[in-house]
Amino acid sequence: MLFKFENPAFLNALWIIPVLALLLLNFWYWRKRQLQLLGEPSQAGTWVSGFSAPRFWVKNGILLLVITCFLLALANPQRGARMQKVSQNSADVFIALDISQSMRAEDVAPSRLEIAKVFVQKLIRALDGERIGLIFFAGNAFLQLPLSTDYDFMLESVQNADPELISSQGTAIGAAIDLAEKSFDAEPSGRAVIVVSDGENHGDEVEKRAEAAFDDGMVIYPVGVGSVDGGTIPIIENGIPGFKRDENGAIVRTRLDEAGMIKMAAAGGGRYFSASLGDASVQAIKREIDALPKRALEVRSQSSYETYFQWFLLPGLLLLLIDAFISWRSSNYK
16 A cells, blocks of 8 residues: 655655744743742742643644644645556657757757757657657667656656767668657557757658658658758867867858758658747647547556545644634633
8 A cells, every 4th residue: 555745845844843842842941930030939920920831831732733734734645545557549659859969059049959858858748648759869870768658757868868879970860760660569550750850961861761651650740950040069179169170170060951851741741840939839749649540558557546634634723723712821810
């Protein structure tokens, strides 16, 4: 049987209970010393008419219990009642992220790669419920994560994406499409590949591979990152910052190949999107994926929890009501 607190941060505030108790004890002894200065200890209590020591401790004790109950109620203790499978209709989607050196270009701030990572993370959250896989590519492609609903791990993987993960440089979009095609399940369902890249130097075979993939039941959705005006590629050599240069020593300028990616989308039966449009492109892609054929899958296993905050909230309210009816003064005081 699983047990947890839904909002455990509120438990950190329980430290205030012993602190308040110490303050009350310190006040009690300070008061006692001050009263003793006024006369004999046996007569000290007579200087404060109607004061009741038992009521003092009872009321303050109730107040500490009320605070404790309210904090535990806010933390909301929960107990796992059962494990259950959640079944829903799902499409299969591979997101292929370009991590080549050209993605370091800063023609879009802070860089193409950072813009791409934020875009992909938003896309993963928007496609909640679909099975998603991750492919990273540069000069070649590798499977970072097979089709899954482990979105937390996906988000972490995207955040850690870096050109250093692949030594072979280039923009092997065709290899990414081929890898996705091999990694899809054999069972028929809506299948899509979302290629997030600047599209530069992608080669002449990409359109043919996209067309072949579409014939095999896959839809290709390219997402362009960068600007058509382009920018330089910052690098660090021997600890010295600079820019990437070609074999002749000239500074390389990289540009978004938007025209090539639009052709890829047409060959792959999909649409081209721009990462610069942010949430608008994310929602447009979501609508495209929602329109794909789906199949019923048990996409995740989760616990159904019963909450018990009322076990602490109701006693806390009752104690607060009782405290309101208890006077600070002695019952013998007139």
